[in-house]
Structures are given as structure tokens and as C-alpha cells.
Amino acid sequence: AQSVAQPEDQVNVAEGNPLTVKCTYSVSGNPYLFWYVQYPNRGLQFLLKYITGDNLVKGSYGFEAEFNKSQTSFHLKKPSALVSDSALYFCAVTHPDSWGKLQFGAGTQVVVTP
Amino acid sequence: DSGVTQTPKHLITATGQRVTLRCSPRSGDLSVYWYQQSLDQGLQFLIQYYNGEERAKGNILERFSAQQFPDLHSELNLSSLELGDSALYFCASSVAKGQRGYTFGSGTRLTVV
Numbered sequence: 001a002q003s004v005a006q007p008e009d010q011v012n013v014a015e016g017n018p019l020t021v022k023c024t025y026s027v028s029g030n031p032y033l034f035w036y037v038q039y040p041n042r043g044l045q046f047l048l049k050y051i052t053g054d055n056l057v058k059g060s061y062g063f064e065a066e067f068n069k070s071q072t073s074f075h076l077k078k079p080s081a082l083v084s085d086s087a088l089y090f091c092a093v094t095h096p097d098s099w100g101k102l103q104f105g106a107g108t109q110v111v112v113t114p
Numbered sequence: 115d116s117g118v119t120q121t122p123k124h125l126i127t128a129t130g131q132r133v134t135l136r137c138s139p140r141s142g143d144l145s146v147y148w149y150q151q152s153l154d155q156g157l158q159f160l161i162q163y164y165n166g167e168e169r170a171k172g173n174i175l176e177r178f179s180a181q182q183f184p185d186l187h188s189e190l191n192l193s194s195l196e197l198g199d200s201a202l203y204f205c206a207s208s209v210a211k212g213q214r215g216y217t218f219g220s221g222t223r224l225t226v227v
Contacts (some may be wrong), residue, residue: 045218049215100147102216
């Protein structure tokens with residue numbers, strides 16, 4: 001079975017400060033990991049993914065994430081947050097042999113204040 | 115525009131009724147996925163179709179059914195609706211198995227009154 005934990009319901013950060021959204025996962029074998037963002041009344045937008053290779057993955061809108069196998073984590077980061085980054089962020093995991101069913105975390109609401 | 119089209123965007127219906135949600139995948143994508151997003155359950159995988167065949171099934175109720183047609187569009191049928199079925203229903207599509215991620219539509223917001 002695969003699972004994802006996002007330990008923080010909400011992250012508050014001031015504009016210009018670094019932003020980190022935490023994610024830990026559990027899956028047998030090598031995971032495929034994803035981050036999606038959801039703006040109000042919108043669908044989920046893909047940010048980045050880790051399949052294999054470099055543990056530091058760069059994605060859209062200046063976001064990046066670091067895959068840490070020993071800690072089974074895939075934290076999302078942005079060096080300098082913008083007010084427009086305020087949204088709901090989801091981490092997801094799947095297994096390479098699966099038929100693509102993504103297991104999503106509960107989501108973390110990011111609030112960036114001016 | 116993600117390329118995945120869902121209709122209708124909003125749907126209000128009464129308990130006990132039946133509704134059909136429609137999804138057109140991104141051009142070239144063969145797989146379609148359905149997810150339900152509710153406040154208490156979060157994002158739940160319902161079902162996946164690949165080129166017309168069911169490939170994976172999640173927490174889909176027996177009152178719900180889906181299919182993918184030869185033109186690759188998909189429909190999710192929800193029957194005997196209950197208040198608890200009120201949610202945002204997302205469709206997503208991918209080229210093949212989808213382990214490398216997929217593209218979501220903007221969703222259908224279903225309200226059961």
C-alpha cells in the first residue's frame with residue numbers, strides 16, 4: 001500500500017521569505033513523487049515530479065523539491081514566496097508498476113502575507 | 115486551459131437523482147482517471163480507464179459507474195444521490211499508464227440538496 005503524509009494543514013509565510021511544504025511517503029520499492037497546486041475553484045496544476053536521477057527537482061513557478069530516500073521525504077521549497085503562491089498544495093505518490101493511481105496527501109494550505 | 119474538458123462545471127440536484135459527468139481527455143491521451151474531492155475525505159481516486167478498458171478501481175461506490183467510449187471521452191454516472199455525494203469531481207488524463215503524472219480538468223462541482 002502507498003500513503004502520503006502532509007503534516008501541516010497550513011503554512012504561513014511572509015512574502016519574500018523561504019517557503020517549505022513538507023511531505024513524507026510510504027511505498028514499496030521506488031516511488032514516483034509529485035507536487036500539485038490547487039487555486040480556489042480550479043483544478044490541480046502540476047508543479048513537479050521525481051521519477052529518477054537527481055534528488056533535487058526543479059519545477060514550475062520557481063518551485064523545487066528534494067527527494068530524500070532515507071527520510072522518505074519529498075519537501076517542496078521556494079526560496080522567496082509570493083502572495084500569488086497562496087494556494088492548496090498536494091503531494092502525491094505512485095509506484096512505477098501501478099496503473100497510475102496517485103495517492104494524494106491531505107493537502108497543505110499555504111498563506112503568503114504581504 | 116489544461117486540455118482536459120469537464121462538463122458541466124456546476125450541477126445542483128436533489129437526493130435520489132442520477133447525474134452524468136462528462137470528461138474529454140487531452141488530445142493523444144488514452145488514460146482517463148476520476149477523482150472525488152470532498153472536505154472530509156480529501157482527494158480520493160475513483161477509477162481509471164485506458165483505451166476503453168477499466169484498469170484500476172479505487173473507492174468507488176456501487177451507486178457510481180463509469181465508462182470510456184471509443185472516442186476516448188469518459189462519463190461518470192452517479193445514481194441514488196445522497197447529500198454526502200456533494201463534492202468536486204475531477205477528471206484527469208495521461209498518455210499511457212500515468213505513473214509519470216497526469217493532467218487534471220477543472221472539475222465538476224456537484225451539490226446534492
